[in-house]
Amino acid sequence: MTGRSGDQPPGAVRTARLGAPVDLTNCDREPIHIPGAAQPHGVMLVLRDGQPEQVSGNTAGHFGLEVAQVLDGGLGVLLEPEVLERVQASLRSEALDDSPLFLLSTPVAGRGLFDLIAHRRAGLTILEFEAVTSGRPRVDAYAEVRRAMNRLNSAASLSEFTSVLAREVRQLTGFDRVMVYQFGEDGTGTVIAEERRDDLTPFLGLRYPASDIPQQARALYVQNMLRIIADVGYEPAPMFARGPEQEPLDMSYCVLRSVSPIHLQYLKNMGVGASMSVSLVRGQELWGLIACHHQTPRHLPYDLRSACELLGQVASVQVSARQEQLNQSYRLNLKTAQAQLVERMAEERDLLEALVGSDTNLLQLIDAPGAAVTLHGETVLLGVTPPREQVQALLAWLDTQPDGDVLHTTTLAREYPPAAAFSAQASGLLAVRLSRSRHDYVMWFRPEELQTVTWGGDPTKPVEVAPDGSDRLTPRRSFEAWMETVRGRSRPWQAEELAAARALRRAIMSVVLRRVEELGALNDHLERSNADLERSNADLDAFAYIASHDLKEPLRGLHNYSVFLLEAYEHQLDEDGAAKLRTLVRLTQRMDALIDSLLLYSRVGRVDLSFRPTDLNDLLRDVLDVLSPRLEQLRVQVQVPPDLPTLTVDRVRTGEVFSNLVTNAMKYNDSPQPTVQIGALRPGGRGDLRVPPGVPEHATVLFVRDNGIGIREKHFENIFRIFKRLHTRDQFGGGTGAGLTIVRKIVERHGGQIWVDSEYGQGSVFYFTLEA
Amino acid sequence: MNVRPVLIVEDSDEDFEAMRWAMRRLGRHDPLERCCDGDEATERLRDRDRPWPRVVLLDLNLPGTDGLEVLAFIRRDPQLRSLPVVVLSTSASEEDVNACYDLGVNAYLIKPVNFEQFTEQLRVTLDFWLDLARLPEPPERP
Numbered sequence: 001m002t003g004r005s006g007d008q009p010p011g012a013v014r015t016a017r018l019g020a021p022v023d024l025t026n027c028d029r030e031p032i033h034i035p036g037a038a039q040p041h042g043v044m045l046v047l048r049d050g051q052p053e054q055v056s057g058n059t060a061g062h063f064g065l066e067v068a069q070v071l072d073g074g075l076g077v078l079l080e081p082e083v084l085e086r087v088q089a090s091l092r093s094e095a096l097d098d099s100p101l102f103l104l105s106t107p108v109a110g111r112g113l114f115d116l117i118a119h120r121r122a123g124l125t126i127l128e129f130e131a132v133t134s135g136r137p138r139v140d141a142y143a144e145v146r147r148a149m150n151r152l153n154s155a156a157s158l159s160e161f162t163s164v165l166a167r168e169v170r171q172l173t174g175f176d177r178v179m180v181y182q183f184g185e186d187g188t189g190t191v192i193a194e195e196r197r198d199d200l201t202p203f204l205g206l207r208y209p210a211s212d213i214p215q216q217a218r219a220l221y222v223q224n225m226l227r228i229i230a231d232v233g234y235e236p237a238p239m240f241a242r243g244p245e246q247e248p249l250d251m252s253y254c255v256l257r258s259v260s261p262i263h264l265q266y267l268k269n270m271g272v273g274a275s276m277s278v279s280l281v282r283g284q285e286l287w288g289l290i291a292c293h294h295q296t297p298r299h300l301p302y303d304l305r306s307a308c309e310l311l312g313q314v315a316s317v318q319v320s321a322r323q324e325q326l327n328q329s330y331r332l333n334l335k336t337a338q339a340q341l342v343e344r345m346a347e348e349r350d351l352l353e354a355l356v357g358s359d360t361n362l363l364q365l366i367d368a369p370g371a372a373v374t375l376h377g378e379t380v381l382l383g384v385t386p387p388r389e390q391v392q393a394l395l396a397w398l399d400t401q402p403d404g405d406v407l408h409t410t411t412l413a414r415e416y417p418p419a420a421a422f423s424a425q426a427s428g429l430l431a432v433r434l435s436r437s438r439h440d441y442v443m444w445f446r447p448e449e450l451q452t453v454t455w456g457g458d459p460t461k462p463v464e465v466a467p468d469g470s471d472r473l474t475p476r477r478s479f480e481a482w483m484e485t486v487r488g489r490s491r492p493w494q495a496e497e498l499a500a501a502r503a504l505r506r507a508i509m510s511v512v513l514r515r516v517e518e519l520g521a522l523n524d525h526l527e528r529s530n531a532d533l534e535r536s537n538a539d540l541d542a543f544a545y546i547a548s549h550d551l552k553e554p555l556r557g558l559h560n561y562s563v564f565l566l567e568a569y570e571h572q573l574d575e576d577g578a579a580k581l582r583t584l585v586r587l588t589q590r591m592d593a594l595i596d597s598l599l600l601y602s603r604v605g606r607v608d609l610s611f612r613p614t615d616l617n618d619l620l621r622d623v624l625d626v627l628s629p630r631l632e633q634l635r636v637q638v639q640v641p642p643d644l645p646t647l648t649v650d651r652v653r654t655g656e657v658f659s660n661l662v663t664n665a666m667k668y669n670d671s672p673q674p675t676v677q678i679g680a681l682r683p684g685g686r687g688d689l690r691v692p693p694g695v696p697e698h699a700t701v702l703f704v705r706d707n708g709i710g711i712r713e714k715h716f717e718n719i720f721r722i723f724k725r726l727h728t729r730d731q732f733g734g735g736t737g738a739g740l741t742i743v744r745k746i747v748e749r750h751g752g753q754i755w756v757d758s759e760y761g762q763g764s765v766f767y768f769t770l771e772a
Numbered sequence: 773m774n775v776r777p778v779l780i781v782e783d784s785d786e787d788f789e790a791m792r793w794a795m796r797r798l799g800r801h802d803p804l805e806r807c808c809d810g811d812e813a814t815e816r817l818r819d820r821d822r823p824w825p826r827v828v829l830l831d832l833n834l835p836g837t838d839g840l841e842v843l844a845f846i847r848r849d850p851q852l853r854s855l856p857v858v859v860l861s862t863s864a865s866e867e868d869v870n871a872c873y874d875l876g877v878n879a880y881l882i883k884p885v886n887f888e889q890f891t892e893q894l895r896v897t898l899d900f901w902l903d904l905a906r907l908p909e910p911p912e913r914p
Contacts, residue, residue, distance in 0.1 A: 545865075549862050550833075553784050553786075553787065553862060554786075555885055556885045557784070557786030559886070560787075560789070560793070560887050560890075563887040592885035592886070603865075
């Protein structure tokens, strides 16, 4: 690297300028820790083993000495012998590695007072001489910080804390504007607190792109907590060395380090004349900054700067603790919301209602403006979400995503292009899969970040053109580049939020599983009950059979003795006594009939049926043959189509069914021309016939229709109850009232159903099926 | 001379009374002998000193040893096996009917509640077995 002629100072020592000049096009690669120049409000002198090696090129203005003179003479030409001795003693004894230390204030080269600050880096001793503004009392950094800390400690929340911090720093430093920035996970900075001169535009709440502070600057901010720019319009004082082979100086810890011209341009764009920033560090990460701006040049002396730096360090610890508290309280909120949800799920039978119910819902669980649940094909939207049909279309895409119970993205449209249409509602998606096959999901949506924040500056402002006409990279252009990267992107999902989503999924699954188990238990119980019921039905049948059987014997006794009495003593009794005896005989006969019906009924339940393909035409011919005497007697017209189907049935029992129904049809008939129609509706031939639930499509529906007295609708079910009669005993030819009960039992044992349709006074139709 | 009776195995006094009433009404005076349960019946039949019944009218539903067992006992015993047995039962169950014929019953009748029917049934039965049918001679005493 050769020095430029204009920078070449006169003197005995051959000197060379160090470091590559940085322009506005290479700032991303800019090695800002070795700028090869210093800010001109002080002089930087570098010693190796006590010998001067480099010095900033502004010695003449401050000390009246040329660069070569300083490089040649070293500290000896600058300091009084007594001061020199103290300085050298300090340099020998103090721990100065990467740790600048204020040594003393002293006149230099017979000129005014300078603050002398020293540190060591990479074997070099770096001395910085800053001119002291005269007439200003010294600041007791400790007292100032303690006072500020007392106020900071009383702050209740993080936001109050940062407000107090901004106020204290402004009071201490007198800057026009003091802001506290907080950096997001994506590197963007938000102004979370501000103290300013009343006439300045407020920046509070503004957000700055991550690119406004480049990565390497951030790293440096963690190392070195404080930076100043005394005058953004400064001319950098280049560093000079004894020989051309010198490495540029690592100025990571130098307060006089010259800053990036990009940064200067940025500040100029904002109308800033001087700045200072103090790092707020959480662990090894840059949490935020205390950023101070002044409209005119402003040099903050060392004592005040140290007070600010100390405040920054203390605030860092506090901020960390408060941020941790905040995170913890968010985690606690997550947990509380989660517990409440789980509790609701346990109480609420309807899972969907539990998830979206009014008090605690998904929006309380995770900080997002919108959520949706789809369960069993039903979608419920909460808050700000894409339109329903878009959410449902999204489900189909989610189903295609590789296995994963919790899917999350902050750039949905990149993975699912149709989402570009609703990036304002959902650039971020957090989806919990409950069942892929049933498309059951819980989803949260976060909007595109551009929609959510106020940005520092106008994103549409065109690229600035430099006075010389060149198209220069400006902070606003970097902003645009950044905007491109955040378009269609949401605030990130935090680890705690993903954990909460996973926990919710587990909770839902366990509730669902428990319900399945409960259902299973219920099923088992039902099956057991069914078995019990079957057994007790069989027991009941057996009981009815045996009981009826046993009833017969005393019944015969009653009957016989009544008969004996009548036979032996009728002539000795008066007519009333004889009539009563005859009634007794009739009652025993009636009871006998009832017992016979009961026996028959119980036999239908107990006896095994013998299923065979049976031609119903044949069967019905036999049935009608048996009934023919009575049918003829009552002149009943029976119509049977000749094409009845062949069904697999128990021939005898099915015969009983037809026999019973036809008998009823003719018995309960006062029409001048009693008619009975028998027929079969094949599958597909039912027309608009309404069948009870459980009758399968493929079943043939048989029917027996009459033009008899009909049945009132309220009795449609009663007629099937055993011994339930609608008429007095001797009306319509009597009967025990067990016929239809037996018919229904036979039909049911065939796996079929029987039902009646009737219009009172017009006739009835009994429909039944004989196949399950 | 030992008169050979009609043996009635019937636990119900009323049913037995009905039988006697019916026979009286039918004008029959055949000697009747009654056993009230199955055990008594088998005892009676084992006793070789007592005359062979002409016919056994057997109720099925008996306390203790039931009618089916009595029937089985008769058919197992070489001395008794040819004895005509007519079952009179309330039960119309196929099982009972089949079981009796399996064991070699001569006839199975269902007892009706209606006394007229009962009398008529008894008339036909007794006319047949006591008047019409040729009955086996009791086996030689050992």
